[in-house]
Amino acid sequence: MSKESVSISRRGFVAGAGAAALGAGMAGTIAGCAPKGEKKPDEASLSVQQAYDPEAGEWIPTTCNMCFNNCSIKARVIDGVVVELTGNPDSSIGRGHICGKGAAGIMQLYDPNRVTKPLKRTNPKKGFDEDPGWEEISWDEAYELVDKHVKEAIERSGPHAVTGMSMVASQIGSLVRHTALGVIYGNAEGSCSDICGAGVHQLEYFFTGTGNARPDYTNCNYVIQFGTNAGTATRHGFNMTVEPFAERRKNGLRHVVFDPHMGAAGEKADLWVPLRPGTDAAVALAIAYVLVHEENLIDREFLTNRTNGPSLVDLETKRIVFDEKTGHSLYMDADGAAKPYDQCSAPQLEGSFEVDGKQCSTGFTLYKEHLRTYTPEYQEGITTVPAATVRQIAKELGEAACIGQTTQIDGVTLPYRPAAVDAFSGITRHKHAFLTCWAVFSLNNLIGATNAVGGFCGFDPICNGWTDSNPNMSWRPGLWEPEGLIDCAGLLLAFPNSYYKKVYESDYTPTTMGMMELQPISEDNHFEHIAQAHPDLYHTQAAEVALCYACNPIKWWGNYDEQAEIFKGYQYVVGIDMFLNESSYFYDVFLPECCYLERTEPLPHASGNHRVIGGLENPWTVPVWQKVVEPKDGAPSSWELFSELASRAGKNAEFIATLNGMFRVKDEYSVPLDQKLDVEAFADSILKSNIDEKHDFAWLKEHAVYDHPRTVDEVYIWANGDPGRVPLYFDFMLEAKGKVEAKAAELGIPWETEDYQALPDWKPGCGHEVVDHAFDILPVYYTDAINTDSWLMENPYINEINEANPYGYTIEINAATAAAKGLATGDKVRLVTTEGVSVEGVLATSEGVHAECVAVIGGHWGSKSAYMPNAKDKGVPVVHLVPGQTPDRMDHVCSAFDQCVRIKIEKIA
Ligand SMILES: Nc1nc2c(c(=O)[nH]1)N[C@H]1C(S)=C(S)[C@@H](COP(=O)(O)OP(=O)(O)OC[C@H]3O[C@@H](n4cnc5c(=O)[nH]c(N)nc54)[C@H](O)[C@@H]3O)O[C@H]1N2
Ligand SMILES: Nc1nc2c(c(=O)[nH]1)N[C@H]1C(S)=C(S)[C@@H](COP(=O)(O)OP(=O)(O)OC[C@H]3O[C@@H](n4cnc5c(=O)[nH]c(N)nc54)[C@H](O)[C@@H]3O)O[C@H]1N2
Ligand code: SF4
Ligand SMILES: [Mo]
DSSP states (O other): OOSOOOOOOHHHHHHTTTOGGGOHHHHHHHHHHSOTTSSOOOHHHHHHHHHHOTTSSEEEEEEOOSSTTOOEEEEEEETTEEEEEEEOTTOTTTTTOOOHHHHTHHHHHTOTTSOOSOEEOOOOOOSTTSOOOOEEOOHHHHHHHHHHHHHHHHHHHOGGGEEEEEOSTTHHHHHHHHHHIIIIIOOOEEEOOOTTTTTHHHHHHHHHSBSOEEEOGGGOSEEEEESOOBTTTBSTTHHHHHHHHHHHHHTTOEEEEEOSBOOHHHHHSSEEEOOOTTOHHHHHHHHHHIIIIISOOOOHHHHHHTBSTTBEEETTTOOBOBOTTTOOBEEEOTTSOEEEGGGOSSOOSSOEEEETTEEEEEHHHHHHHHGGGOOHHHHHHHHOOOHHHHHHHHHHHHHHTTTTOEEEETTEEEEBOOEEEEEOHHHHSSTTHHHHHHHHHHHHHHTTOBTSBTSEEESSSOBOOSSSSOTTSOBOOOEETTTTEEOEEOTTTOOEEOHHHHHHHSOOOOOSTTOGGGOTTOOOOTTHHHHHHOTTTTTOOOOSEEEEESOOTTTSSSOHHHHHHHHHHSSEEEEEESSOOGGGGGOSEEEEOOOGGGOOBSOSSOTTOTTOOOOTTSOEEEEOBOOSSOOGGGOOOHHHHHHHHHHHTTOHHHHHHHHHHHTTOOGGGOOOTTSOOOHHHHHHHHHHHHSOSSSOHHHHHHHOEEEEOOOHHHHSTTTTOOOOBBOSSOHHHHHHHHHHHHHHHHHTOOOOOTTOOSSOOOOOOTTOSOSSTTOOBEEEEEOOTTOOTTTGGGSHHHHHHHHHSTTTSSEEEEHHHHHHTTOOTTOEEEEEETTSOEEEEEEEEESSBOTTEEEEESSSOSBOOTTSTTTBTOSOOGGGGSOOSSGGGBOTTTOOBOOOOOEEEEEOO
């Protein structure tokens, strides 16, 4: 494969409209977008007419994979060529919309730089400056190489010798990757880098019974967002959120955004509040202070009956007091007697009492006292947000919540709290992220908006089944009896999950580099990034072989040179992708997956509908993902690829049986266990098991989507009056602290436990203190609506939009800050850390960024790969500035990773 890959732009494409190789219809679509009058009719533009002949070709329903949302789309295909992509209005997933990224998918399908044949490295030297010398090999050889190297490593050094990597670019494929490695090879290690949800997911589990939550947009009047562009550029269910959010905005919803950068959210908001990165907990706790101490705008009924706020806490030990007989936590009843929570008729939310000779206060009383530190004036110096702004927002939020009001839906009377506080990755990419997420999401509890109509609700906390009569696909959160707290359903496959069980009952001995057992309330095995670099630190075993599926692990964490050293250290690296991204410079063998438009997948979403925002307006939806054109050069899908590996290893039965368990396939509908898995037959198994025989895959291919309405009790978890509370005083954190400390001491390993506390706080994260005044700037990065993670700049449509955007590939800086430093738009600069690590770029000034920050899109762009020529060197990879391999940047509760690093800006003459 030559290094002179083809560089294309939209206009170049039109000019060379011979484009014969791409087929008539393709040229038609491109010409259709070209500026008017640019070309005379020729062969290509004649095909424009053909492409737009309403009778020509057919529309085939399928699923988009240009970002992780997997919207339902339709592809128009003429003579085996995709000429147009559009949304599918029959499906709630995307609601008939296709975004700019989705529409640009056509340029990915036909990108001449997409790889479709397996490759083997011939140059043994690995590095960004070394051409791997890729040589085409047969599929047979490619599979043999994977099988051989993975097996040999495991035979040599055990299951920890192999690590699998994958992330969100192909979410369901990642599940298959994980399952396949586990079942076929007994692999035990895995790595990921979703430095987005660490902390957020856990708090959402605790409060909503499921790992993803959102404002109940259609019923909400007031939304505060912390560090997210949800519903304006990003997040789960992007195309499902944009419309209801915009509709409500038109009808009066007030939108407040806390973000150091004015991205899509800040731009659309009524109020953009720039704050210093990593300080959200301080402002959130100050909002709580105003609600509790100044405005008395809190929902006492909710706090009493739906949180553990009335729990009696021993003031000496700071632990909740449990009844010896029942094992249940004690509340103080109105008659002055302490009783188990479920025997108390009128629990006291506030007060201090003597119980069995112990001085006790309620959890809420302690929470209230704890807030006294966080006055609006106190947070000002930390966050730079004026105290008056905090007071204004707190009052608006509390008043918008309509505390005390109810509403009726489908004959059920429910609390009506049309105000919600939402957050995502901006607040998690910091140390102390768990405390921050806790401080932020607790605001919903204070105003009683958690799980209320118009408030803050889980995507999919309860499912009664995909039909009225077949409960096979159903789940609901259990109850943690000792405190009556709700448990949760797991994120991807919605199986029952309980963090409390893990805290109280599990063994804390770590079994992998991710150290998950030592973090009973973490979801992310991010400690692998530290442990792989320093196996001695935690007495873990470093992996020798890595299998990277649909990810760019050189770019997804911290400093690239450090990551490159890790990758050079692996004895063998397998890459499965569509493009030779910069991580491929460290791969030994490359197996191409076909494009999403060329493949059939049994289900686009995991059964928990992880990408579907839920709500009464969005039914349970099972959409089709089928190939609309034949795969170029016969490249397989991940399902086919991993099924082939399973089959070669003689592991069909184990592989299929595990998949059956994951997707709740009933025995009678299982595909044969002794044959290689057939994807369409497996889709049949899932559909027949969870819907019925009529709705098989043939039916789905024709009808595009099966759906089933959600019921009020599936959306608002307490609609049936079921018991269940959310934690306000986190006693279980103190339990975990003791156990984590004991285990770390026993193993003789370093571990931080300061953040295991019963009430949330703000603590300074990395780079908060200014040590050297020359280094006065903090870079932040954000996501816009037209890009996906690190790979879309290769797409000529997207690249052109980024180039036309003054802030697309530049470094955005506050105009006043720039002026004070003698800098201006167009200046070429170097961002340098105190360690001397640097990245370069061109400045663009604006008023939309905090005076102490610079902002870039993505933060992991600036591709180094010559095999992605459109993307090469585009954008500014500020994450390269972040040291990634020491534990001091890690939040030891939830595995969040701090991305803040102080820099100075040097002008390059
Ligand atoms: N278009 C598009 N959609 C996507 C994706 C994509 O790549 N493109 N990726 C998907 C994935 S994997 C994810 S994780 C989600 C991400 O979804 P979001 O979390 O909504 O993504 P970002 O736009 O990166 O939002 C982070 C925001 O936090 C701000 N920020 C940085 N530091 C701080 C801070 O300390 N405090 C506060 N308050 N804000 C801060 C940034 O300026 C940025 O605006 O989107 C998903 N959807
Ligand atoms: N600086 C910075 N770092 C980040 C983030 C950030 O916003 N900025 N975001 C973080 C977050 S929240 C996340 S979730 C991760 C995301 O990290 P990754 O999931 O690693 O995302 P990408 O870096 O875009 O790499 C995706 C790769 O998948 C390939 N790909 C796309 N579609 C397919 C497919 O269908 N099949 C196969 N086999 N390959 C495919 C693309 O070509 C690309 O090489 O990054 C994290 N790291
Ligand atoms: S939001 Fe994502 S999945 Fe939906 S159309 Fe856009 S790129 Fe495709
Ligand atoms: Mo993410």
